[in-house]
Amino acid sequence: xxxxxxTKVPMPTQDPLVRVTNFSEVATGYGEAEARTExxxxxxxKKKPCVDNCPVGIxxxxxxxxxxxxxxxxxYKEILKYGSLPAVCGxxxxxESQCEATCLRGRKGKAEAVAIGRLERFAADWNLAxxxxxxGSKAPAVSLTGPKVAVIGSGPAGxxxxxxxxxxxxxxxxxxxxxxxxxxxxYGIPEFRLPKAIVRQEIAALRDKGVDIQTNxxxxxxxxxxxxxxxxxxxxxxxxxxxxxxxxxxIPGEALNGVYSANEFLTRVNLMKAYEGDASTPIFKGKRxxxxxxxxxxxxxxxxxxxxxAEVYIVYRRSAKELPARxxxxxxxxxxxxxxxxxxxxxxxxxxxxxxxxxxxKNGWVRAVTCVEMELGEPDASGRRRPIxxxxxxxxxETDSVIMALGTSPNPLIASTTAGLKTQKWGGxxxxxxxxxxxxxxxxxxDAVTGAATVILAMGAGKKAGLAIAExxxxxxx
Amino acid sequence: xxxxxxxxxxNHKVTLLEVRAPLVAAxxxxxxxxxxxxxxxGERIPLTICGTNPDNGTITIIFQIVGASTELLNHxxxxxSIHDVVGPLGNPTVLEGKKVCVIGGGVGTAISLPVAxxxxxxxxxxxxxxxxxxxxxxxxxQDFVSCSDKLxxxxxxxxxxxxxxxxxxxxxLIDAGEVYDEVVAIGPLVMMKAVVAVTxxxxxxxxxxxxxxxxxxxxxxxxxxxxxxxxxKFTCVDGPDFNGFDVDFDExxxxxxxxxxxxRAAHERVINSFKEKA
Ligand SMILES: Cc1cc2nc3c(=O)[nH]c(=O)nc-3n(C[C@H](O)[C@H](O)[C@H](O)COP(=O)(O)OP(=O)(O)OC[C@H]3O[C@@H](n4cnc5c(N)ncnc54)[C@H](O)[C@@H]3O)c2cc1C
Ligand code: FES
Numbered sequence: 001x002x003x004x005x006x007t008k009v010p011m012p013t014q015d016p017l018v019r020v021t022n023f024s025e026v027a028t029g030y031g032e033a034e035a036r037t038e039x040x041x042x043x044x045x046k047k048k049p050c051v052d053n054c055p056v057g058i059x060x061x062x063x064x065x066x067x068x069x070x071x072x073x074x075x076y077k078e079i080l081k082y083g084s085l086p087a088v089c090g091x092x093x094x095x096e097s098q099c100e101a102t103c104l105r106g107r108k109g110k111a112e113a114v115a116i117g118r119l120e121r122f123a124a125d126w127n128l129a130x131x132x133x134x135x136g137s138k139a140p141a142v143s144l145t146g147p148k149v150a151v152i153g154s155g156p157a158g159x160x161x162x163x164x165x166x167x168x169x170x171x172x173x174x175x176x177x178x179x180x181x182x183x184x185x186x187y188g189i190p191e192f193r194l195p196k197a198i199v200r201q202e203i204a205a206l207r208d209k210g211v212d213i214q215t216n217x218x219x220x221x222x223x224x225x226x227x228x229x230x231x232x233x234x235x236x237x238x239x240x241x242x243x244x245x246x247x248x249x250x251i252p253g254e255a256l257n258g259v260y261s262a263n264e265f266l267t268r269v270n271l272m273k274a275y276e277g278d279a280s281t282p283i284f285k286g287k288r289x290x291x292x293x294x295x296x297x298x299x300x301x302x303x304x305x306x307x308x309x310a311e312v313y314i315v316y317r318r319s320a321k322e323l324p325a326r327x328x329x330x331x332x333x334x335x336x337x338x339x340x341x342x343x344x345x346x347x348x349x350x351x352x353x354x355x356x357x358x359x360x361x362k363n364g365w366v367r368a369v370t371c372v373e374m375e376l377g378e379p380d381a382s383g384r385r386r387p388i389x390x391x392x393x394x395x396x397x398e399t400d401s402v403i404m405a406l407g408t409s410p411n412p413l414i415a416s417t418t419a420g421l422k423t424q425k426w427g428g429x430x431x432x433x434x435x436x437x438x439x440x441x442x443x444x445x446x447d448a449v450t451g452a453a454t455v456i457l458a459m460g461a462g463k464k465a466g467l468a469i470a471e472x473x474x475x476x477x478x
Numbered sequence: 479x480x481x482x483x484x485x486x487x488x489n490h491k492v493t494l495l496e497v498r499a500p501l502v503a504a505x506x507x508x509x510x511x512x513x514x515x516x517x518x519x520g521e522r523i524p525l526t527i528c529g530t531n532p533d534n535g536t537i538t539i540i541f542q543i544v545g546a547s548t549e550l551l552n553h554x555x556x557x558x559s560i561h562d563v564v565g566p567l568g569n570p571t572v573l574e575g576k577k578v579c580v581i582g583g584g585v586g587t588a589i590s591l592p593v594a595x596x597x598x599x600x601x602x603x604x605x606x607x608x609x610x611x612x613x614x615x616x617x618x619x620q621d622f623v624s625c626s627d628k629l630x631x632x633x634x635x636x637x638x639x640x641x642x643x644x645x646x647x648x649x650x651l652i653d654a655g656e657v658y659d660e661v662v663a664i665g666p667l668v669m670m671k672a673v674v675a676v677t678x679x680x681x682x683x684x685x686x687x688x689x690x691x692x693x694x695x696x697x698x699x700x701x702x703x704x705x706x707x708x709x710x711k712f713t714c715v716d717g718p719d720f721n722g723f724d725v726d727f728d729e730x731x732x733x734x735x736x737x738x739x740x741x742r743a744a745h746e747r748v749i750n751s752f753k754e755k756a
Contacts, residue, residue, distance in 0.1 A: 217564070246700045282737040
């Protein structure tokens with residue numbers, strides 16, 4: 001007989017009415033008692049289908065067993081054997097389509113899967129809290145005297161690659177274009193979903209390992225990949241530059257004031273903290289925002305807009321079933337009063353123009369968005385049913401801001417300034433299974449290779465490439 | 479941290495700073511810009527690089543106090559540091575032909591100067607036209623004299639040089655028979671638009687340098703998007719120089735005013751905070 005309740009131990013969260021007025025973390029995390037009760041629900045089955053569905057193959061039942069025993073440090077160490085950044089992954093991984101999707105507990109009858117993500121987060125947070133007090137499980141200090149390796153980009157791919165290499169004694173330098181390291185974890189994913197203090201702590205831990213992190217360096221501009229090798233003596237480079245190029249719809253009105261790419265909106269809010277009262281970076285606080293898209297990025301933008309005090313619509317061209325965002329984010333968005341407009345797509349953004357007063361300050365700003373209703377046809381290449389515009393299905397939504405969250409693609413800056421680095425037509429760097437690119441001694445991984453994907457895949461790719469680099473360079477040393 | 483090694487007020491609104499940023503100094507070329515943050519909570523603001531000294535690892539920027547961030551920047555004393563400097567960003571200016579006319583308006587002359595100097599280095603014939611509101615605001619005159627084969631200074635009120643706009647001077651030079659392979663115009667959008675109105679009938683290749691609102695400066699946010707001949711381009715990575723004939727100046731002007739009220743209020747807050755401290 002399986003132990004514990006048929007449902008997951010609920011995640012403690014801030015009340016929706018309260019949390020829409022602040023940027024503090026929505027889900028406050030399990031305490032010890034909750035974690036151990038939830039850990040008991042794991043069947044410790046032999047087949048471990050959860051592990052097969054974890055992109056980095058964490059031995060999930062093993063770490064849960066440690067939590068069950070009350071040895072949280074051992075649980076944390078178990079996770080770190082396969083992954084890094086567990087406090088991040090526990091919070092942002094799409095568990096419902098990965099480990100928890102195949103959990104035997106969840107597949108047997110009507111019971112829910114074990115809350116693997118919440119337990120991962122618990123183990124990580126417990127250790128981070130302990131480390132903050134000075135007695136957590138910390139990597140031993142190593143002096144980095146090995147060959148020099150350059151890591152470009154400080155998102156999850158770059159950070160985990162740097163971690164692996166530092167552990168093996170390579171002299172790693174991370175180059176980051178922005179003024180704060182962390183990639184999407186700091187500029188994209190909002191504070192209320194991933195507190196920046198956690199990212200800072202992970203980065204501090206890397207620095208403690210001896211990794212040199214240089215911000216304000218745009219590779220391709222400040223320094224080129226060739227210069228890193230020829231002038232600066234690096235023996236290998238890892239490109240983890242992400243997929244930061246925003247996509248617009250190319251519909252009329254996108255240049256109007258009040259139209260943002262999700263990247264711009266989220267960067268203003270998260271990286272530049274434009275929501276703080278005395279912020280130095282401006283943001284438009286509209287009355288009604290319309291966010292176009294249905295992924296995590298759209299949910300994040302919508303929920304940030306809500307917290308700026310707006311009424312928020314999500315305009316998505318398919319139906320609720322096809323929403324690509326994490327289930328938890330969709331649920332939280334609903335609870336926070338975000339209004340979903342399914343099966344419709346914008347065709348034009350309408351601007352305000354006062355014919356009698358060319359100096360009217362509202363001139364040039366968004367006033368509405370015209371949409372067309374859609375219906376779902378045959379499945380397309382992604383396996384989801386293709387949305388088709390309905391005849392005479394046009395309608396307008398009055399709105400004063402539109403946020404385009406349609407996806408992103410890799411930035412061409414590095415590829416265009418590095419001879420011999422081959423890319424796919426859509427901009428992704430071409431790399432083999434271990435991340436090796438078409439250029440000698442240059443590896444790549446994460447969104448820069450796959451296009452916009454997930455934290456765990458980027459982290460896994462960084463780690464794999466780090467190991468490959470270590471192997472290649474130690475081979476060369478002999 | 480990036481140390482300010484020299485600070486010089488060029489007039490009551492415009493300041494020159496020489497900043498230690500060796501990586502930027504080693505690379506920067508005429509037409510490129512940097513993004514800086516004054517302090518750890520600062521906004522990211524783009525400023526054109528007006529000069530470099532790679533041996534000292536320094537770059538020169540010249541800015542006008544127009545808002546909160548430039549006000550704060552103007553209060554950082556010589557010897558102190560600013561928090562972040564990243565660059566060089568954008569594409570270097572490319573000059574074509576043998577004879578160019580480089581036009582700058584107001585603080586835009588700080589940006590047109592390195593272009594004129596580039597022309598001189600390349601051995602081109604360089605005519606410079608610079609325009610200011612009045613005599614007190616004239617800057618960099620000697621620098622322009624040293625790199626220009628002809629220099630015309632214009633002031634709105636006639637208190638120095640000739641009275642009138644830079645376009646008046648350009649029209650006169652063209653009417654007098656000067657034939658330019660290229661005109662480069664750098665200044666307020668209205669000025670650049672007016673220059674294009676003069677050059678277009680003569681079909682003189684005209685380059686303008688746009689100063690769109692920016693955030694990251696690497697093509698990541700699209701905040702700097704402009705309409706160039708019906709296509710969306712990002713000023714930070716596709717520019718800042720564009721063919722003036724293709725630029726939708728009205729759209730660019732509208733976008734650049736986006737945060738006007740907010741910026742004015744922020745500037746007032748900063749001024750008041752300095753007053754309180756004083
Ligand atoms: C708003 C948002 C929400 C998301 N939510 C989730 C989620 O809930 N769960 C999930 O799993 N995934 C989520 N994702 C996706 C996930 O964040 C990414 O897949 C992941 O961050 C990719 O990691 P990366 O290291 O490849 O790149 P990034 O995190 O994009 O980092 C790349 C870094 O490289 C830097 N860089 C780029 N070019 C250069 C250069 N030329 N020189 C120097 N540095 C450079 C960038 O500034 C950036 O810091 C989300 C993404 C966004 C935008
Ligand atoms: S400033 Fe962000 S894309 Fe140009």
